[in-house]
Amino acid sequence: MDRFNxxxxxxxxxxxxxxxxxxxxxxxxxxxxxxxxxxxxxxxxSLLVFSTGRSPTSYKKLRTRKPLLTPDITIMSVxxxxxxxxxxxxxxxWTQYLNQKWSRDxxxxxxxxxxxxxxxxxKDQRPxxxxxxxxxxxxxxxxxxxxxRLEERGVDVKIIYSSGIALDILxxxxxxxxxxxxxxxNFKVDGKVPMHTLVCGDSGNDAELYSVPEVYxxxxxxxxxxxxxxxxxxxKNNPNIIHATERCAAGIxxxxxxxxxxxxxxxxxxxxxQKCKVxxxxxSHEVVKYYLFYERWRRAEVEKSEQYVQNLKLVFCPLxxxxxxxGGEQPFHQCIDSMxxxxxxxxxxxxxxxxxxxxxxxxxSDIWLVKFHKWELSGNELQCYVTTVLMNLKAELPDGxxxxxxxQTWLDDSRARDQTVWCF
Ligand code: GLC
Ligand code: MG
Numbered sequence: 001m002d003r004f005n006x007x008x009x010x011x012x013x014x015x016x017x018x019x020x021x022x023x024x025x026x027x028x029x030x031x032x033x034x035x036x037x038x039x040x041x042x043x044x045x046s047l048l049v050f051s052t053g054r055s056p057t058s059y060k061k062l063r064t065r066k067p068l069l070t071p072d073i074t075i076m077s078v079x080x081x082x083x084x085x086x087x088x089x090x091x092x093x094w095t096q097y098l099n100q101k102w103s104r105d106x107x108x109x110x111x112x113x114x115x116x117x118x119x120x121x122x123k124d125q126r127p128x129x130x131x132x133x134x135x136x137x138x139x140x141x142x143x144x145x146x147x148x149r150l151e152e153r154g155v156d157v158k159i160i161y162s163s164g165i166a167l168d169i170l171x172x173x174x175x176x177x178x179x180x181x182x183x184x185x186n187f188k189v190d191g192k193v194p195m196h197t198l199v200c201g202d203s204g205n206d207a208e209l210y211s212v213p214e215v216y217x218x219x220x221x222x223x224x225x226x227x228x229x230x231x232x233x234x235x236k237n238n239p240n241i242i243h244a245t246e247r248c249a250a251g252i253x254x255x256x257x258x259x260x261x262x263x264x265x266x267x268x269x270x271x272x273x274q275k276c277k278v279x280x281x282x283x284s285h286e287v288v289k290y291y292l293f294y295e296r297w298r299r300a301e302v303e304k305s306e307q308y309v310q311n312l313k314l315v316f317c318p319l320x321x322x323x324x325x326x327g328g329e330q331p332f333h334q335c336i337d338s339m340x341x342x343x344x345x346x347x348x349x350x351x352x353x354x355x356x357x358x359x360x361x362x363x364x365s366d367i368w369l370v371k372f373h374k375w376e377l378s379g380n381e382l383q384c385y386v387t388t389v390l391m392n393l394k395a396e397l398p399d400g401x402x403x404x405x406x407x408q409t410w411l412d413d414s415r416a417r418d419q420t421v422w423c424f
Pocket of ligand 2: 017
């Protein structure tokens with residue numbers, strides 16, 4: 001959480017299913033476009049928050065199936081569980097707070113009186129979230145009757161209906177919007193309120209997010225009827241909320257542009273990087289750019305030109321050494337020659353590369369230490385390389401800098417890994 005001092009430039013608070021993640025996009029292209037944008041331009045000074053209806057277990061499962069970045073904060077189970085950082089440290093003050101006027105037992109007893117409520121699976125039931133499936137026609141009646149009955153028994157709830165099927169019963173103080181308001185309140189205490197906040201969603205449980213004061217909001221193009229209806233009834237005149245014309249993560253990128261929140265062209269959408277040089281040296285931008293080139297080279301989506309190989313040899317210092325996860329070492333230029341030979345070996349295959357958690361520190365007058373996770377998906381094989389790089393600013397080089405050392409380790413080295421491929 002304390003990756004940087006001061007306020008975040010932008011905080012994105014996004015739902016996952018059908019917002020950040022497009023389940024109809026098997027190639028995950030819009031998510032990968034978002035990832036490249038975030039890591040290149042935002043990671044170093046902005047906050048990424050995922051706010052999902054999923055339980056921690058099912059959220060973690062989604063992360064193994066989709067190329068999701070590591071968020072700074074994760075809000076799960078419809079705003080009832082908040083965790084911080086990669087290690088997902090729970091916010092126990094929030095759970096304590098949700099215990100007010102809440103009794104899971106009483107909720108279970110009262111809901112049992114409605115046969116039309118079908119309980120969701122056990123794994124979707126959480127300490128502060130009791131979830132059912134129910135048809136739209138029946139849902140409204142329950143939403144009108146149940147809270148009063150529970151109130152008579154000292155339990156104060158909020159009922160949320162999503163995707164025309166899911167009904168969640170939560171403590172009154174819970175929900176995605178309340179959880180965000182709580183985070184903002186804590187940031188205020190620390191004097192670190194983000195300069196801008198953008199909330200992103202598609203269904204009923206996201207509606208609350210748009211009511212949080214001073215946030216920008218995007219409903220992705222594929223938003224559900226109940227969210228659009230909520231918008232028409234409650235927020236139609238709010239110019240800071242848009243209904244994107246693009247689906248899922250592409251709609252988020254669209255909103256960043258529409259509200260002028262910062263760079264909105266994903267490096268993934270740039271074919272010729274010569275035409276898009278940044279003014280000041282940015283290690284993260286360089287890392288994202290290099291791995292896009294690497295992916296395109298192996299997919300044969302760039303021209304097979306010796307010029308590219310020669311350019312790489314200028315950017316990768318001739319004396320530089322690559323330390324492979326197996327522990328072996330090779331000079332950079334030898335690795336580049338190996339990579340050159342792999343041109344097009346993944347053409348027509350499922351092959352994607354993305355980076356996560358880029359951080360960099362200037363450790364000398366012209367030397368940068370850059371760390372990130374490089375993910376490579378090939379067929380059904382997913383590998384993560386924890387990577388450390390030294391970069392050197394050198395005005396006399398065409399790109400103004402060079403990579404001088406690189407070390408990779410496997411994130412999870414319990415399985416046998418391919419030790420034959422020597423490109424980074
Ligand atoms: C997610 C959860 C489910 C919940 C729904 C709507 O799909 O898994 O339990 O009912 O979101 O909030
Ligand atoms: Mg959703």
